[in-house]
Amino acid sequence: MDLKEPPAARLSEKADPDVIKYDSEGSNDYAEGEAQNGKLSRGLKGRHMQMIAIGGSIGAGLFVGSGSAFHSGGPGSVLIAFLLVGVMLLFTVQALGELAVLYPVNGAFFTYGCRFLDESWGFAMGWEYALSWLTVLPFEITAAGITISYWRDDINIGVWIAVFLAILVVVQIFGVKGYGEVEFVLGIIKIVAVTGFIIFGTVVDCGGVKSDPRGYIGAHYWHDPGAFRNGFKGFASVFVTAAFAFGGTELVGLAAAEAADPRKSLPTATKQVFWRIATFYVLSLFIVGLILPSDNKDLLGSSGGNTKASPFVLAIQLAGVKGLPSVFNAVITISVLSVANSCTYGSTRTMQALGVRGMGPRFLTYIDKHGRPVWCVVIQILFGLLAFVGEASNGSTVFTWLLSLSGLSYFFVWGSICLSHIRFRQGWKAQGHTLDELPYRASFGVVGSWIGFLLVCVALIATFYVSLFPIGSPADAEAFFENYLAAVVAIVLYLGWKIWTRGRGGLFVKASQMDLMTGMRTFDLDPLDNAAPRKKSLANLPTRMVRSFV
Numbered sequence: 001m002d003l004k005e006p007p008a009a010r011l012s013e014k015a016d017p018d019v020i021k022y023d024s025e026g027s028n029d030y031a032e033g034e035a036q037n038g039k040l041s042r043g044l045k046g047r048h049m050q051m052i053a054i055g056g057s058i059g060a061g062l063f064v065g066s067g068s069a070f071h072s073g074g075p076g077s078v079l080i081a082f083l084l085v086g087v088m089l090l091f092t093v094q095a096l097g098e099l100a101v102l103y104p105v106n107g108a109f110f111t112y113g114c115r116f117l118d119e120s121w122g123f124a125m126g127w128e129y130a131l132s133w134l135t136v137l138p139f140e141i142t143a144a145g146i147t148i149s150y151w152r153d154d155i156n157i158g159v160w161i162a163v164f165l166a167i168l169v170v171v172q173i174f175g176v177k178g179y180g181e182v183e184f185v186l187g188i189i190k191i192v193a194v195t196g197f198i199i200f201g202t203v204v205d206c207g208g209v210k211s212d213p214r215g216y217i218g219a220h221y222w223h224d225p226g227a228f229r230n231g232f233k234g235f236a237s238v239f240v241t242a243a244f245a246f247g248g249t250e251l252v253g254l255a256a257a258e259a260a261d262p263r264k265s266l267p268t269a270t271k272q273v274f275w276r277i278a279t280f281y282v283l284s285l286f287i288v289g290l291i292l293p294s295d296n297k298d299l300l301g302s303s304g305g306n307t308k309a310s311p312f313v314l315a316i317q318l319a320g321v322k323g324l325p326s327v328f329n330a331v332i333t334i335s336v337l338s339v340a341n342s343c344t345y346g347s348t349r350t351m352q353a354l355g356v357r358g359m360g361p362r363f364l365t366y367i368d369k370h371g372r373p374v375w376c377v378v379i380q381i382l383f384g385l386l387a388f389v390g391e392a393s394n395g396s397t398v399f400t401w402l403l404s405l406s407g408l409s410y411f412f413v414w415g416s417i418c419l420s421h422i423r424f425r426q427g428w429k430a431q432g433h434t435l436d437e438l439p440y441r442a443s444f445g446v447v448g449s450w451i452g453f454l455l456v457c458v459a460l461i462a463t464f465y466v467s468l469f470p471i472g473s474p475a476d477a478e479a480f481f482e483n484y485l486a487a488v489v490a491i492v493l494y495l496g497w498k499i500w501t502r503g504r505g506g507l508f509v510k511a512s513q514m515d516l517m518t519g520m521r522t523f524d525l526d527p528l529d530n531a532a533p534r535k536k537s538l539a540n541l542p543t544r545m546v547r548s549f550v
Contacts, residue, residue, distance in 0.1 A: 047184060051183055051184045051187035051188070052180075052183055052187070052251055052252050052269065052342075058187075058190045058194070058276075058280060058335055058338070058339075059140065059332075059335040059336050059338060059339035060140065060143045060332070060335070060336050060339065061241070061244040061245030061246075061247065061339075062245045062280075062281060062284075062285075062335075063310050063312050063331075063332045063335060064143070064309070064310045064332065065241050065244055065245060066078065066241060066245060066285060066288070066311055067299040067309050067310060067311040067314075068241060068299065069081070069237070069238045069241040069242070070288070070289065070292070070294045070299055070311055071229070071294060071295070071296075071299040072229060072230060072234050072237045072238070072471060073228065073229055073230065073234040073235050073237055073238040074225075074226060074227050074228045074229035074230075074234060074289075074294045075221065075222060075227055075285075075286075075288075075289025075290075075294055076222065076226075076227030076228045076289075077227075077228055077229070077234050077235040077238050078238055078285055078289060079282065079285060079286055079289065080235065081235060081238035081239055081241075081242050082238070082242045082245070082281055082282055082285055083282055084242075084455055084458070084459070085239065085242040085243060085246055085455075085459065086246070086277035086278070086281060086282055087277075087451075087452075087455065088414060088451075088452050088455040088456060088459070089246055089249050089250075089273065089277060089414065089452075090273060090274055090277060090448075090452075091418065091442075091444055091448035091449060091451055091452030091455075092249075092250065092414045092417050092418055092449075092452045093249060093250065093252065093253070093270045093273045094270055094442040094443050094444055094448055095417055095418055095420075095421035095442050095448065095449045095452065096108070096109075096250060096252075096253035096270070096417050096421075097252075097253070097266050097267055097269075097270035097440060097442065098421060098438065098440055098441055098442040099112055099253070099417075099420065099421060099424060100252075100253045100266055101263055101266050101267065101439050101440040101521070102438060102439060102440070102520060102521065103519050103520060103521070104266075104519075104521050105353075105519045106349060106352065106353040106356070107126060107254075107349065107350050107352070107353020107354060107356075107357070108253045108254050109125060109126070109129060109250065109253065109254065109350075109413055109416065109417060110122045110123065110125045110126030110129065110350065110353070110354070111353065111357070111519075112416075112417070112420040112421075112424070113125050113126075113416050113420055114357070115420075115424075115509065115514060115515055116419075116420045116423040116424045116427060116509060116514055117416065117419055117420055117423055117508060117509065118505060118506075118507065118508050118509060119497070119501065119504060119505045119509075120494050120495075120497040120498040120501070120505075121416065121494055123354075123359050123493060123494070123497040124490050124491075124493035124494040124497065125412060125413055125416050125490070126350055126353070126354045126359060127354065127359075127360075127493055128405075128409045128412060128413070128486065128489055128490050128493060129346070129350050129409065129413050130346075130347045130350040130351050130354065131405050131409075131489070132247075132405055132406040132409040132410070132486070133342075133343045133344075133346040133347035133350070133380075133406075134343075134347050134379070134380060134383045135383070135386075135402040135403065135405050135406055136247075136339070136343050136403070136406050137340055137343040137344065137347075137380060137383055137384045137387075138383060138384055138385070138386035138387035138389070138390075138402070139387075139402065139403055140336050140337075140339050140340040140343060141161055141164050141165060141168075141340055141384055141387040142157070142161060142387045142390045143336045144160065144164050144333055144336040144337050144340065145157040145158075145160035145161045145164065145387070147329055147332055147333040147336065148160050148333065150326070150329045151326070151329075156391075157390065157391070158388060158391055161387045161388060161390075164337060164340070165381065165384050165385070165387070167337070168337075168340060168341065168344060168381070168384065169381060171341060171344075172344060172372070172377050172381075175370050175371050175372045176345075176371060176372075179341060179344075179345050182338070182341050183338060183341065183342070186334055186335070186337070186338040186341075187338070189331065189334055190280075190331065190334070190335050190338065191280065193328065193331040194279070194280045194284050195279075197284060197287070197312060197316075197328070198279070198283055198284055198287055200316070200319075200321075200324075201284075201287035201288065201290065201291050201315065202287065204217070204291045204315075204319045205217045205218065205287070205290045205291050209319050209320070209321065211319065211320035211321055211322075212318070212319045212320050213320070214318075217290060217291055218290075219290065221289065221290065221291075221292070221293045221294065222289070222290070224293075225293055225294055225295040226294075227289075229294060229295075230471050230472075232465075233465075233466050233469065233470075233471045234471060235462070236462035236463065236465055236466040237466045237471060239459045239462050239463050240408060240463055240483060243408065243410045243411055243459070244406065244410070245281065246281070246410070247406070247410045248339065248342050248346070249273060249276075250410075250413065250414065250417065251342055251345065251346055252266070252269045252270060252273075253266075253417075254345075254346060254349055254350070263439055263440065263521070266440070267440045271443075284312075288311045288312060288315055291315045291318065291319070292311055292314055292315040292318060296314060298314055299311060299314070310328075310329075310332060312328055312332075313325050313328055313329060313332075316328055340384075343380070344377065344380045344381075347376070347379075347380050347383075348373050348376035348377050348379075348380055349373065349376075351364050351373070351376040351379065352364055352365060352367065352373035352376050355376075359497075363375050364376055386398075386402070400482055401482065401485070404481065404482045404483065404484075404485040404486065405485060405486055405489060406486070408460075408463060408483070408484060408485075408486035408487060409486040409489075409490070411456050411459055411460055411463075412456075412486065412487070412490050414452065414456055415452075415453050415456035415457070415460075418449040418450070418452040418453040418456065419449075419453055421442065421446070421449045422446055422449045422450065422453070423508075423509070423511070423514075424514070424516075425446050426511045427509075427511040427512075427514035427516060428516060429511075430511035430512050430514075431511075431512065431514070431516060433516070439521075460487075463483060463484065464484060464487075466483075467479065467480045467482075467483035467484045468480055
């Protein structure tokens with residue numbers, strides 16, 4: 001197959017080009033009659049993509065939510081669970097990178113599901129992903145407001161919610177460039193802060209802080225009160241927290257449709273995910289587990305934006321360093337606002353793509369001349385107003401049910417990405433193509449996607465168990481649905497669309513009938529691209545391993 005040949009000339013006779021038609025550059029032009037509006041702007045540069053991949057979703061999930069994980073599971077459970085989810089994400093993002101470089105289409109995740117798995121499952125994943133970001137936004141804005149109470153608890157949180165919503169609206173005026181620049185600046189701040197904490201925590205653990213009466217700590221807290229709490233239930237309970245903390249890692253794939261040069265920026269960005277997982281999540285949480293006892297009573301309140309119960313802030317306070325807890329609280333405020341910004345991007349682009357594919361209201365397809373999906377942004381901002389519900393007496397209950405739609409949904413999305421990659425490779429081979437034709441290949445191939453998918457299954461089973469049998473209490477239906485509601489929503493969406501379309505497409509897309517050409521981005525191959533790949537050998541194994549992550 002000649003990748004320089006226009007996609008239209010390579011369309012399979014059995015392929016159905018769907019609603020969207022693509023030009024030779026892979027940009028999305030809508031079929032006649034579907035929309036008379038602009039296109040999404042390709043304004044994201046390589047530095048934006050890398051920062052979205054490295055620090056895009058570091059927020060309350062890591063800095064605050066991890067506290068409840070420490071209290072329920074202990075530092076050993078936190079380290080293992082976050083490491084497992086991190087490995088899962090490493091394989092998932094690699095698979096996503098391969099698909100997104102070849103098909104940098106809007107609404108990447110559900111689009112791949114529709115093409116390579118099943119239309120109904122793609123519909124379910126698309127709306128579940130959009131709903132998860134819609135419901136996370138009011139939570140993040142409320143969390144940002146609560147962080148301010150660390151300094152000023154005399155001002156009603158509603159004031160800060162209004163201020164942060166206004167800031168978010170201003171960012172949306174600048175479209176994708178505004179999103180990219182804000183994430184770039186805030187991402188740098190988060191990376192510097194986490195790196196600084198790792199250095200600080202290492203010094204504290206070695207007894208290098210004079211204000212800390214504990215002296216040398218070492219691994220004392222791993223022995224007393226212990227590395228694990230509440231047995232297997234404690235370990236299983238950490239998975240949802242880890243999923244919420246890692247949520248947003250996949251945004252780098254969603255941003256491919258608005259990347260100036262996805263072929264160069266996406267592979268680099270996906271490889272950076274390894275360092276994000278290893279350093280900013282696993283290593284930082286390992287340091288927290290060394291210098292903060294997991295039985296600290298203040299950890300019981302670690303939820304939302306309660307930074308007074310943040311394990312990072314508590315660890316600094318225990319070291320007796322004045323002023324630094326306040327600085328890190330400011331970092332958490334910035335991080336939460338960054339995730340709120342990502343919420344708006346993730347939901348609006350997904351809803352717009354769903355509308356274009358005929359899986360949502362037609363008005364969602366509208367894009368103005370500056371590349372902004374205006375009505376999708378309006379809907380997201382309206383959901384942001386739900387943050388004011390927290391002012392009501394039963395506000396916490398409302399938030400609990402809203403957030404039940406988010407945490408677990410990430411597992412379904414990540415599993416779908418891995419399965420889409422596996423099925424894509426099957427279709428690619430079945431239709432006579434070779435791997436040499438792919439402009440970018442996942443470093444771990446199909447094997448990595450299978451491992452990622454199996455880890456998703458393990459996480460879902462563990463979460464199901466602890467949802468059915470909560471820690472310290474008997475089985476309870478309300479507690480189960482608070483943790484597992486996303487699974488129910490996914491099944492309802494899947495069956496609903498299957499019934500609505502009268503089972504169109506069968507149970508899955510056959511490999512021989514997959515549409516591999518629509519939306520494919522063509523590339524002008526230079527001599528270096530045409531060069532024969534280096535043969536694999538033990539001699540170049542170290543080099544190949546390094547190139548997988550750099």
